[in-house]
Amino acid sequence: MDTVGSELNAAMLTARVKMERLRAGSPPFLLDIAVKVPSGITILFGPSGAGKSTVLDCIAGLARPDAGRIAVGEGVLFDSQAGVNCPPQARRIAYVFQTLALFPHMSAEENVAYGLDGLPREQRAARVEEILIAFRVEKLRTRRPAEISGGERQRIALARSLVAQPRVLLLDEPLTGLDANLKAAIIDDLRVWNAARRIPILYVTHSREEVDALGERVIAMDRGRMVSEGTPMEVLEAPRRKRLAQTAGFENLLSGTVVDLREADGVMRVRLNESVCEIEVPLGFAVVGDRVHVAIRAGDILLATSQPHGLSARNVIEGRIVAMETRGTLVRTRVNCGVEFIVHLTPGAARTLELAVGVRVWLVLKTHSCHLVEE
């Protein structure tokens, strides 16, 4: 593998962009935003017309900000004060457009090889081969974009943009129109590819579902400005309504009845519907007998193969694994404890614990991982 690409922590992308936005049919506004994108996926989230794509165009060098500075690590790509403006050809920034912009007259292979012009033939072929396999499209090499499916086109577009080992990847709503499973599978392949390279990936979307499915970090913007920045939960706010919890991607959304309030401890106990299962959750505006909903992230649940003792976590629930599904670097596990929980594990953890369907396990939940939501 190329040494340049495999530095453990690739350089951070920093962009400060000021630009008068004039668009036909909408009032002009000032794009004025500063973003920091460390390695891994950062989501740029906002409604359409917020200026998200323009930010990407500025970073890629396709649009010129009125003022600002764009850099990857120490390498300055644009600096209005210093008069630096690197052309897009020299930026080594990969960009997957919403329309993908695959060359319609070229085969998948030719599309992917397009960015490797400077390399000798054998090296080029090897690189193309490697990336086609990484994105599972090696069988489509001779097909033209019009002859393959939407998801396959998206994979080819990703492969084309990444084959030249860019310093940064920009994605402009590349997965719109795909169903959730297909989307997740492509993102998993992207994560696997990036696990070794750790380049910054800036992913533009206006869909809350994508924010939750993808994001460790989210930057929300509206009308050219940053609105908030943080984890999906912080940005989309702690869920207060059930609808919000669903869009905010809490994989586990459980209904139950309040059975006990312990105001001194700031907690209450909730019996989950159609089971004897009881969990402790933070105190909310409720009285005994009230029906409530509890949202829990699949990644917040610990899993043990023998009954754990001496834990600070207040909720230990016994159950059995009913399904396991590996998606790239994630094992999605369904556990039946009377009610069903979804738990996310790493493949390594699943292997070490010798987890399989039918195995008896204990779920461990911190009280504050359980988010109370109102109807």
Added chain:
Amino acid sequence: MDALLLSLRLALSVSAILLAGGLPLAYWLAYSNWRGKFLLEAVVALPLVLPPTVLGFYVLLAMGPRGPLGKLWQLFFGHGMAFTFEGLVLASVLYSLPFAVQPLIASFESVDRKLLDASAVLGAGRLRTFWRVILPLSIPGVVTALVLSFAHTLGEFGVVLMVGGNLEGVTRTVSIDIYDHVQSLQYAEANRMALVLLAISFAVLSAVYAVNRQVGRQIGRRLWTPWAAN
């Protein structure tokens, strides 16, 4: 038959020159943001509306012994430019310019701009983008440009008469030959030449439409033709 060969030679030369010159000109007209671009667009389109005699008249003046072109030609080649084959080529190039440039512009402009952005981001400069992306996707326009300049030159009359006169083997093209025969009431000869011209024109246009269908199916685009709405 001399006249026919001369006409074919003229049409081929003009088509070749128009393709070589038309590609950069059309590229510039399609992609430039220059404010005064409309002026050049108007100049390129002029031959479409001008009577051939008007165009021919000014070209003749320019090529004449006192015209700027004529003087320059005299300086380099030692003889005048008017009533030569080269003069005829130049006049025909001007006359057929819009027929080559317009389809090329239309083709270039219909290439998705995002493809050009993608090419730039993938490291390709303007020239490479042109050869690898714009031109292959504009093949229908290129074919149309070639065919139209060829056919248009083959059939021209007024400009040739003004600039070339009627010198056998030098400037007497098919259309002038036919005119001569009719003037001297040799209808049989006129008919023979006219039929040949008709056959060639029909064959060329049929070929264009056949290619149009074929290529159109392959890349999902159609040829540009001045007589079909885009």
